Amino acid sequence: MSSIRFAIPSLAAGVLLVSCPSLPSAKSDERDEGLEFGGEYASGRAPVPELVGSLSDLFRDGELKKQIRLSQSKNPDLAEAAARLEEAGFNTRNARAGLFPSIDASGEARRLKTNSSGGGNNFGSVITNSYSASLDAQWEVDVWGRIRAGVAAADADRNAVAADYAAASQSIAAQTAQAYFDLIAAGKLEDLATRRLESFQNTLDLVNRRFELGTADLGELDLARTDVETAKSTINQRRNSRDQASRDLAVLTGAYPDASRTASDWPSLKRGVAAGIPSTLLESRPDIFSAYQRIRAADANVKVAHRDLFPKFSLTAGSGQQSSVLSNLAESNFTVWSLVGGLAGPVIDGGERRAELGAANARAKQALASYRSTVLNAFREVENALGSEQYLKKQEEATARALDAARSAEDRSLRNYESGLVEILTVLDATRRRFTAEEDLISLKNLRFQNRVALALALGKAY
Structure with missing residues (x-):
């Protein structure tokens, strides 16, 4: 199985190193020791998101590329994230204003x-x-550096919000791709339900002819009618699912949620997941960068609260x-x-400032725990997606073989029924098995495409 566990990556090492930071002690809330982090993250430069473009390159589908492009320009949630980023920029300017008269x-x-x-x-x-x-x-x-610490906190907050925007952009692109694949699968399942009805209707016609000739009984006729009516019910269920998939895709692209969208063919996906994916790809995940910047902001706010005592x-x-x-x-x-x-300076304030310093220390610890959780969840998401890729591929191959066998069994049972060698129940059971295998194959195909998107989102890039 492909894995990212090749060496101790810098990111995983960072999780261990920051497990014991020099945060101000809760028992000695007057200490002022800052967190120390190295690497490119300390520069404040957010990773450049590559998922949006790499998804289009991976699946090579013009309509999918169009839908992803629409989601990036029209999605209201992404517009909200952009407004939050704009607000964070003004907050930074507001913090810097305190340095000047x-x-x-x-x-x-x-x-x-x-x-x-x-x-x-x-x-x-x-x-x-x-x-x-x-x-x-x-x-x-600013003798004690309180204002400068506030500026540093605002800068880090702004960097975190910028990374949040990048994460929102990637998430919406991934959701759009997955909604597009759901729409393809729903369309194929609707078409399969239609063919299922036609098949059971043909079987009913055959049984009815034999009933009229006196070679079939009323029980066989009722069984055939049952499958026809069940197939009609399934068609309505599949049409409803297809309409909902169309509405989901519409909302992601900022359009009115109608059922007019259609998609029929799977895009090409010729390359598999290669072994030896470098774990450093996780460093391009914006959510990890955002969590790190919030540590920096929380640390700077500890300094602000500490300097406020002076x-x-x-x-x-x-x-x-x-x-x-x-x-x-x-x-x-x-x-x-x-x-x-x-x-x-404060003389008597009822412990308000010291309480704020203690609260700032606690928020820094929360930010640190959140960072560690984000990194560990990132590794979990990658490992799950890599594992699912292998299992889903094997499932799809086995189901394809099962479908071939089911088709052969259906043809044989139908010939034997026409010759009077088997009962109608054998024919209906073989037909159900064939359609079940075909339905499973469509669902597994969709799951594999969905999982490749999930893997790309977990890595920050379609790989």
Whole structure:
């Protein structure tokens, strides 16, 4: 059996190495020790997905290629994933903004009327105009690296979401291919049900003729009629399945779920799964990359929570101009300015910040466990798909031989019945066996195609 267990790959070794990371201890929540990872993943560059194009190359089917292309451009779930990636980009920009000063401008115009009294009973009023403009700047000095850690966390989150988008793209392409194969299988099973009805109807006609001649009894006629009516029921079941397969494919391609799609021929699949698949192919799986980036984000958030225990240094500057004449505000020399340096730190907060640090530590442990689970599940998926490929191939070959034998037995029993050597039950049983073998062969063919897609998805590339 083909396997990926040839040597200890870097990915599997990574699972063991990260099993004991230097996370901040839950008992000593003030420690600040970061996770250390090497390799290309540390660069933050997500793997380039190859599944979408390689699926089309593997199966060589123009209609399948068209459906996959539609799914990549029209699928609403993929559009949602793209929007999440766009949001993550803005979140990263928002985090980076904290590294720079913020400047606010404000202006005010005021008109004031006051009453005044002169000599005797003479009263008057005075109207004054006042205009002001100011610029205020504020900047937190990132002495402890809290803001920079937040930026690192946002960058890692964005990388993880980018990998999630790639994983969604691959998953939707794989689902589209599998839905296309389901539609082919459903169409073939519907056609088989139609031929089954025709076959049982011919047998019924034969029994009816013999009944009229007095060489068959009413029991044989009822048996033949039973199979005809059962075949009619099966046709409706198969048509319903074909319509549902068409709707499934339509939704994946972003179209209205109608039953208008058809597919009749299996695509060519001339190459099998070669032995010696390199386990390093798993490194191109975007879900593994995403899980790794979430470890980096969680580690950076631990730093943010730890630095939040320390005082914050800030610089605040302000300048302004005030005049009773609006045009004077354009003068460059401000009449008022200020520069303030501030220090603020927690004194008593009821343990809120320390609790957040403990929670951040726990989230980092969760991310690590999730990463290990993702890697192990990736190996499981590959091993299962490789094993299924071998067993399904043997099943298909045995079923094909069974079909040949069933056809021969059916022909022989029909000739013997016409000669009066066997009962109708023998003919009907042989016919059922032939159609069952043919139905099994269609289902196994579909399962093999489905499994090849599952293997490609597990590896991140059609191999």
